[in-house]
Amino acid sequence: MSGDLSSATVNGYASCSVNKDLWYSFTATNITHQIRVTGNGDFKPSVTLYNPGLCSSLGTGYLQCVSSDDPGGTATLTRRNLVIGEKYYLKISYAGTTEPVNQTFDVCILTPLKR
Numbered sequence: 001m002s003g004d005l006s007s008a009t010v011n012g013y014a015s016c017s018v019n020k021d022l023w024y025s026f027t028a029t030n031i032t033h034q035i036r037v038t039g040n041g042d043f044k045p046s047v048t049l050y051n052p053g054l055c056s057s058l059g060t061g062y063l064q065c066v067s068s069d070d071p072g073g074t075a076t077l078t079r080r081n082l083v084i085g086e087k088y089y090l091k092i093s094y095a096g097t098t099e100p101v102n103q104t105f106d107v108c109i110l111t112p113l114k115r
Helices: none
Strands: 002-004 022-027 033-039 045-050 062-067 074-079 087-094 104-110
Touching: 002 022, 033 045, 033 087, 045 074, 062 074, 087 104
Parallel strands: none
Antiparallel strands: 002 104, 022 087, 033 074, 033 104, 045 062, 045 087
């Protein structure tokens, strides 16, 4: 899937980046998922994973974050021990303090290949 931060705002939840962001959710279908966010042009992607769990609060559900320092780079987050059937949230933003001209990115959520 693709995203565009052009009309996004800052929400303030803990992460690698406190810049404007977009949110996505997915339901775990495996105990391990890999999330890849690739920036377009000068976009340096940052991705944060949350699981609000029983508390229903993203503020207490922070799990992990990863950023790329390369324009057009890929931020790859691999998370193990997920609960199958549980909903997880992704916060996508840009790394650094300079807002990119190109604010578009692509997101892939993958599971390991069966051997």
